[in-house]
Amino acid sequence: xxxxxxxxxxxxxxxxxxxxxxxxxxxxxxxxxxxxxxxxxxxxxxxxxxxxxxxxxxxxxxxxxxxxxxxxxxxxxxxxxxxxxxxxxxxxxxxxxxxxxxxxxxxxxxxxxxxxxxxxxxxxxxxxxxxxxxxxxxxxxxxxxxxxxxxxxxxxxxxxxxxxxxxxxxxxxxxxxxxxxxxxxxxxxxxxxxxxxxxxxxxxxxxxxxxxxxxxxxxxxxxxxxxxxxxxxxxxxxxxxxxxxxxxxxxxxxxxxxxxxxxxxxxxxxxxxxxxx
Numbered sequence: 001x002x003x004x005x006x007x008x009x010x011x012x013x014x015x016x017x018x019x020x021x022x023x024x025x026x027x028x029x030x031x032x033x034x035x036x037x038x039x040x041x042x043x044x045x046x047x048x049x050x051x052x053x054x055x056x057x058x059x060x061x062x063x064x065x066x067x068x069x070x071x072x073x074x075x076x077x078x079x080x081x082x083x084x085x086x087x088x089x090x091x092x093x094x095x096x097x098x099x100x101x102x103x104x105x106x107x108x109x110x111x112x113x114x115x116x117x118x119x120x121x122x123x124x125x126x127x128x129x130x131x132x133x134x135x136x137x138x139x140x141x142x143x144x145x146x147x148x149x150x151x152x153x154x155x156x157x158x159x160x161x162x163x164x165x166x167x168x169x170x171x172x173x174x175x176x177x178x179x180x181x182x183x184x185x186x187x188x189x190x191x192x193x194x195x196x197x198x199x200x201x202x203x204x205x206x207x208x209x210x211x212x213x214x215x216x217x218x219x220x221x222x223x224x225x226x227x228x229x230x231x232x233x234x235x236x237x238x239x240x241x242x243x244x245x246x247x248x249x250x251x252x253x254x255x256x257x258x259x260x261x262x263x264x265x266x267x268x269x270x271x272x273x274x275x276x277x
Contacts, residue, residue, distance in 0.1 A: 021242030148192025
């Protein structure tokens, strides 16, 4: 089973387009765990257990683990997800973007060490940064395309004078990912939820690729607008919410509060999907 098949299976199983991002900040942990990086696994596994039947994927952000020397806890967390939610794919949010032997090592890190089902990548250095990840059959790779941060305009909105039609850089990248870069059907694109009209444009240019869409929840993205812009019968979407779920409560009820937040977002996405289909 390849990543897209696994994703579709999880969507159907849990009737969900929601991805819960696992971005553990010990300074925001509840009660006696606050500030204790040794509790990263305990915190994240509790979130997983509370939301595993509400999601289409989980997305651990590697920096939140590495900054606290908690890579071993990330390995344990991935193993836990695969044990308690074997149908739910794991997207390692790493945004790697190197070439050659270094990219090969990053691919090995993502898919062998951490056993992720997909990974996020930065395409600034071109196809060379993507190819080593595509050598792992069945694995997925999400390429940054149109991001939500204000600085994204510095590059992504620049027009390419030497390309027919003078598309913006993000439009050209979407075309490449849909066509010649997507040699084995493994690619997806990252598009921020705060720009629904640009989600729609990416979907037009990449009609079959899965879109990973962060920014719903704490970052202000609108669930209904996101679904209407990105979801089609051919192309699915993965709508990520991190902080709004993880830190729904600072008390001992944090896991149940996370479940309530995830359920609310899952249901909002489901309602919006009914309007599209």
